[in-house]
Structures are given as C-alpha cells and as structure tokens.
Amino acid sequence: MKRPWNIVNPAVYSLISYDENDILNMNICSYVSAVSLKPKLYLIAIDYSTKTYKNLKQNSVVVLQLLSKSHLKIIRKLGKLSGYSYNKEKYLKSKGILNDWEKHLVLKNVCALLELKKMSEINIDGDHAIFTFSVSKFKTLSEDSVLTFKDLIDNKIIL
Numbered sequence: 001m002k003r004p005w006n007i008v009n010p011a012v013y014s015l016i017s018y019d020e021n022d023i024l025n026m027n028i029c030s031y032v033s034a035v036s037l038k039p040k041l042y043l044i045a046i047d048y049s050t051k052t053y054k055n056l057k058q059n060s061v062v063v064l065q066l067l068s069k070s071h072l073k074i075i076r077k078l079g080k081l082s083g084y085s086y087n088k089e090k091y092l093k094s095k096g097i098l099n100d101w102e103k104h105l106v107l108k109n110v111c112a113l114l115e116l117k118k119m120s121e122i123n124i125d126g127d128h129a130i131f132t133f134s135v136s137k138f139k140t141l142s143e144d145s146v147l148t149f150k151d152l153i154d155n156k157i158i159l
C-alpha cells in the first residue's frame with residue numbers, strides 16, 4: 001500500500017520564478033493550494049535548497065502554470081534538475097515550447113496561468129518554506145487533460 005500522501009491525486013504545476021537578471025526558471029510543484037475565496041490567495045511550499053526558493057527571495061512576481069498531460073516529457077528536466085546547475089530557460093527555448101502571456105514567457109499548452117505576487121513567507125520546522133501569494137492576473141486555457149500525480153506514477157516518473 002502506498003503512503004497516505006501518495007494515494008491522493010493532486011494537480012501538477014510548474015512555478016516560473018526570476019533571478020536578479022530576470023532569467024526565468026521553472027520547477028515542478030504539487031504543494032499548491034488556494035486558501036482564500038475573497039480575495040483569492042494561494043499557498044505554495046518551496047524547498048529551501050532550490051533555485052526557485054532563491055529566486056523568490058529576490059523577486060516577488062511569479063507565474064503558476066497548471067500543467068497538462070502534454071507536459072509529461074518535461075517533468076524530469078523541470079522537477080529533477082535544478083536551475084542552480086542547469087539552464088532551464090535555454091532548454092525550453094531550444095525546444096520551442098514557450099509562448100508569450102502578459103509579458104511573461106510561459107509553457108505552451110498549459111491548462112491555466114496565474115500571475116502571483118508574494119505576500120509572506122512562513123518558516124516551519126521542515127524542508128519547505130510556505131509562501132502566500134495574491135493573484136494579480138489569471139487565465140484558463142483548457143479544462144481538459146490537467147496533469148495529475150497519478151499520470152506521473154503511471155508513467156513511472158515518480159514513486
């Protein structure tokens with residue numbers, strides 16, 4: 001039997017963050033939740049050891065991408081390699097899989113996009129910091145084919 005947190009089926013997201021030179025980085029994240037109705041607020045847990053965490057200390061605007069099943073092939077690159085040692089912007093540009101949205105370069109074929117602004121950071125006794133965000137812009141592009149945890153398990157990408 002799988003452990004309790006592996007038998008639920010959360011959506012899989014990628015967070016775009018920016019360094020001090022506005023070079024973008026993308027991770028994979030599933031510790032993501034909407035936590036307020038009005039205004040709409042999001043909470044995302046970010047691993048302290050990642051480039052995404054460093055970028056969040058430098059830049060408060062990020063873009064949260066709700067991924068679709070078409071992104072299965074890039075999960076390993078974005079979610080298992082770090083922007084500290086691998087230039088993900090260069091990789092994504094070379095693959096021709098970026099689009100423009102509201103002055104951001106985002107992945108093609110996402111289900112939804114949210115531009116978020118960092119509000120606060122909560123440090124708990126764990127390996128992730130919890131960030132709260134307000135939503136400044138959003139767009140739904142497709143309600144179908146949302147990428148989920150189960151898709152990653154079925155394709156032997158995780159577990």
Ligand SMILES: Cc1cc2nc3c(=O)[nH]c(=O)nc-3n(C[C@H](O)[C@H](O)[C@H](O)COP(=O)(O)O)c2cc1C
Pocket residue numbers: 012025026027028029030031032045046047049050051052053075078079080081082083084128152158
């Ligand atoms: C399915 C999946 C879910 C993940 N969820 C999170 C998450 O919620 N928060 C997080 O910080 N990292 C999460 N990760 C790990 C990061 O994506 C990973 O550490 C990545 O290499 C970080 O890249 P960076 O150093 O370029 O930011 C997840 C990875 C996978 C494959």
